[in-house]
Amino acid sequence: MQKGDFFIVNKTLKLACIAMLTALSVVANFCTIPLPGNNAVSVTIAVCFFTGIYFGALPAATVGYVGDLIAHLIHPLGDYNWFMAISITLYGVICALVYKIKMPRLAKLTLSVLICYTVCLCGLNTFGLWLQYIVGVKPSLFGLWEFFNGHQTIKKSFWLYLAGRAPMSAVNIAVNAILIAGIQESKTIEKLTRRLNPTNKEYNATDKISE
DSSP states (O other), X not given: OOHHHHHHHHHHHHHHHHHHHHHHHHHHHHSOEEETTTEEEOTHHHHXXXXXXXXXXXXXXXXXXXXXXXXXXXXXXXXXXXHHHHHHHHHHHHHHHHTTSSSOHHHHHHHHHHXXXXXXXXXXXXXXXXXXXXXXXXXXXXXXXXXXXXXXOOSSOHHHHHHHHHHHHHHHHHHHHHHHXXXXXXXXXXXHHHHHOTTOOTTSGGGGGGO
């Protein structure tokens, strides 16, 4: 096999892996454990984190968004929540960007978790669900416009709704963080992903400080 052929094969395998991760994201969207307050434990975050760490921001955004959209098309649960869609798209993107910073792996994962918990789970997710179930408008830009220009009777403020969701959201992301923490210490996963995506600099000499 010539050098050019190797890169073609490698790129094909990488695309196949991203397609498989997208399918896994769809499955993860269905395989959730319901929790009180419109919460759930789902490994969707772990799938997005994994893609972001090993394949980069764009593949992670694709896996997150496309997986969520396909799951909605297969089994819609009311209006498509655009705020949650943006949130799930950002999980892997945030993780991919944080993992470019030179610091120990565990510190990178911790920072990714904190940002995603604040911005995605407590921010976008909660706001989208609040609009949908508490305010009673569509969880989209149109619904947001309707909210600011309407006269809805809001039974529960966003902050009160957030206070009820925040602890369960913390459980959700903690489960995903533990899963990713175990995966990123796997030498087998490291070798496989390095071969599929040799341009990923995540596991270079600077990271060996933490090993």
